[in-house]
Amino acid sequence: MEQVCGPAVPTAESRAVQRPLAIHDVEITGGPFGLRQRVNREASIPLGLEQMERAGSLPNLRLAAGEADGTFRGYRFQDSDLYKQLEAVAWEHARRPAPGYREFIDRAAGVLARAQRPDGYLNSHYQVVKPDRIFAELEYSHEMYCAGHLFQAAVAAARAGAGTDLLAVARRFADHLVAVFLHGGHPGIDGHAEVETALVELYRLTGERSYLELATALVEGRGRGRVRDSGLGVVYSQDHLPVREATTAAGHAVRQLYLESGIVDAYLETGDASLLECSVRRWEDLAATKTHLTGGMGSRHSGEAFGDRYELPPDRAYNESCAAIASVHWNWRLLLATGHGRYADLIERTLHNAFAAATSADGVRFFYVNPLQRRDDHVEGAYAGRRREWFACACCPPNIMRLVSSLGGYLATEAGGGLAVHQYAPGTITSGPVTLEVETGYPWDGRVAFTVRRAPGGRWPLALRVPAWSAATTITVAGESAAAEPDERGYAVLERAWRPGDTVELELDLTPRLVHPHRRADALRGCAAIERGPLVYCFEQADQPAGVDVADLALSPGAELRVLDKDDLDGVGRTVLVETTAYAVRQPAGGLPYTVEPPEALATSARVTATAIPYHQWDNRDGRAMRVWIPLA
């Protein structure tokens, strides 16, 4: 069972063209990723552990175990919060063990083992509240969804060397699922995909092929009417078409994206290329028509759905934090399967923007929904658009924590006998006999310096991703200019007989840039946004001059974009702002907001200085208006 310690570890026999590294072999020492890991460990995870008691997950399991009195609390998928929290703690244990981590895992594994039925079934809601409905309402029960998160937590704990008690529980449940759904003829499929990718991971860890077979059977069974309509339509649960026939991501975004991970995982382990092909086809459509600038996915609050092609409303974008996480999972698997940098590009965009924005600077408040605009007079909706400490449906916070704890696993891979670096952060990367030191102020600074610290003899390739946004990239090796032109997969590949002490410098172009939406993106027409390097910027009210309303701003396409380095902006911390000369445009209101005269003819405008802040740092101040997309003057 010795395995690379990280999420998504294809077997040696798999079709993976790149191999993940252990998360403890990739140490991140600074930058936003490093900061995020520190805050996650010091603030988010302690909060999460507290919530496992307070919000009911552990008490519910004690009810199921017959160890406590009381009533079930929360949603029917309440167990999954605990599983994701356990996974976060397991990765944290792998990064840097601390006494509480192993103890929490052991304690939870104990409760779970005692709550588990003799036949292996485990779900506190159904055991306590609806024992007669077990596997009878899979369209909304989340029983397999919860099982999937249990499996992922158990795999993480085992790979992290944090004991195998959890794995024993997971295997008993997985064996039960195999008995019921693979051999027992039960036709049901969980309405919420997740168990598919988890079963493949459990197969990878244990070598038990029936887990892979069940995962494949569930992937194959979808879209054939086996997920009953829960009342939200068959598209909601991706049961409208078999996976090879669906050409566009549709329905509940998180469900579709978890399903895609399962599909690519099934490809990786079975070699069925038609599975990869259909997933890539949907990826291309999704990237081109349903992905927000931040990498966020899912445009609709209603049904938590993707929405139609080019339906990209900045204000009403749902962009669930869990969808950003699921997108990273999927893109990572596509990267392992194909080695194509476009997936790493999207992971970068997602990690630095949609995903990073979901957590407050202090790590104790979270967004469930991540729009690209908030109006000042926001009155509708449950939360008035601010982050919250926790949620009744708390799927996002522990999901965020598990990804932050395992971030090291997503930075680099072993590829072609060498090393490929996909995401840039300061620290060290070890892959077998290679150790690479990375020094950089990225993404605040575009210079990334690599020093080879250990190397095997002989030539091996060092592949550095050249992000598609970098308009002018240079590379020097030992101070000498080298070809920075990326290959067809988006990587500059430097093949040398590297020796300890060798240095490489990558210089990415961080000139701030205006970006424009595709003309079919109706909700963004006539607007532009600012990006710098991998960071999407936004205009928050807090940074604008007195009397200048964010809603009145108009950008001047030719205006200079000036960079302002800030060591410690109040409430935000280290940042780089972008300042530009813009206009404040006011149009009178009254009567209907429709006129025969064009708005330009009715408005007055004044030149002002407007200031943008990285999107991931928004909502750390006064909670007023924010816009990513600004009209062009």
Next chain:
Amino acid sequence: MEQVCGPAVPTAESRAVQRPLAIHDVEITGGPFGLRQRVNREASIPLGLEQMERAGSLPNLRLAAGEADGTFRGYRFQDSDLYKQLEAVAWEHARRPAPGYREFIDRAAGVLARAQRPDGYLNSHYQVVKPDRIFAELEYSHEMYCAGHLFQAAVAAARAGAGTDLLAVARRFADHLVAVFLHGGHPGIDGHAEVETALVELYRLTGERSYLELATALVEGRGRGRVRDSGLGVVYSQDHLPVREATTAAGHAVRQLYLESGIVDAYLETGDASLLECSVRRWEDLAATKTHLTGGMGSRHSGEAFGDRYELPPDRAYNESCAAIASVHWNWRLLLATGHGRYADLIERTLHNAFAAATSADGVRFFYVNPLQRRDDHVEGAYAGRRREWFACACCPPNIMRLVSSLGGYLATEAGGGLAVHQYAPGTITSGPVTLEVETGYPWDGRVAFTVRRAPGGRWPLALRVPAWSAATTITVAGESAAAEPDERGYAVLERAWRPGDTVELELDLTPRLVHPHRRADALRGCAAIERGPLVYCFEQADQPAGVDVADLALSPGAELRVLDKDDLDGVGRTVLVETTAYAVRQPAGGLPYTVEPPEALATSARVTATAIPYHQWDNRDGRAMRVWIPLA
């Protein structure tokens, strides 16, 4: 009990400055309103009557009456469908009695009377399914909401001379509500406003002041935490602020709009000017920032809510048909209270667009949701954006029917001792001693000819609304030019000693026009729409040349808008199309839909002829793409 036969009939002592006319005194003989009434009578109402059995409303009441076996079907507000259907039939009886109408009313009144509890309570869902929860979960029970629709149906039947059996049932229930909520100290308020306006109407009919007192108490009690949170937040049910403090329409649109009718009705009968004032303040905000071009209201699917100011997405506009109806009710009351034409302007916009579009040309299919755009690859959502014959939650179809049946009541009023005409349609209008004949092809044609057929001696004013959209209006009296300049309320007032045979001609400017959105309307930026007279136009795929995709169209601001009269367009019937030279613009797709180059630099464009059809006639053909708002080239 002799009263004007129509909806919303203020007492003689009320503050109304205009007086409604009986719906049978306003005969509509043609045009879209006349066509709508014919189709309503011949197709929609028969379908509705059938659905009263099929969808469960009447069977549920038979269960409550102990006259049948079976189980309750549908929603807890299922009774309200029957009440709205009864109201439609009552108005239809008033317009032109037919044997089935009275019989249906009597039969339904019988079942209701037998289902009604001795104490007056009546609600089939709570009596059959949840007898122990009566008035215990008003935040979502809809018990008073259903009562309100019963009262309105009973008032309609009584005013229409269709018997008083229904009124007896209604009064027993109203007396019970008075006993429980006015005198009994029950603090609850229904989460869905509606009973307030209905109780005022019941007071107007019966003179029973406790009904008015209860209505006022419910209006006053809202926004004070007496509507418990049903889980969708206190804004959803307008319980976040007392009515005088709320400055913007918020939450569930239909609830807010019905509440506003109750508020203005309470003002009309109590004279409390602060009620009118707060409602007018919200109207001004709503008109300026939350009203779609069609008059539709409610921008969000989620919570069926208004959304923020200037949140006006054409694709995701919810614009529930019931909200358009509720808006007409409210605006009509504001018109009676103030005599201001801006309310009649909005009624016209709503009736000809948002409301008219809700029903198919053949009268047997309905929209619940009325967006201003449908994409071709529409896969999300329950109904793929097509009209349907009926709905599980069927609030809209019978609501549409009752408004169509009572349309005559919304065309003209007695005002200042004379007659005010608010909406133009061919037919005759009788107000006491005055009869006016109206000849017009409106809104296809801008000429409206009036002939006085009966008139009392002496001078009296004939007030003709001059719509705000008419850029050049002329009036002739007996062939002589008269002042067409509207007064401060938007009416050209012609005061004469009118004699039978006198003629007036009003000529409104139907030149098609481009209209532009306010710059804060983010979702509409860079687009324009076409209007002609009161009609909003849209571009449906069916009318475009082969190979020209509606999504590619771009309008040329200077291009001529040519009018094409069509006697009978396939599937649509009589219409006037508007044709213009436009562009088909194509931008390549692939990768993310965001580029450093502006879309203009990447797109190719070709000149094409684009054709628009009145919005209310859309979706009567092949169900492909539609857009009201088109980008400007």
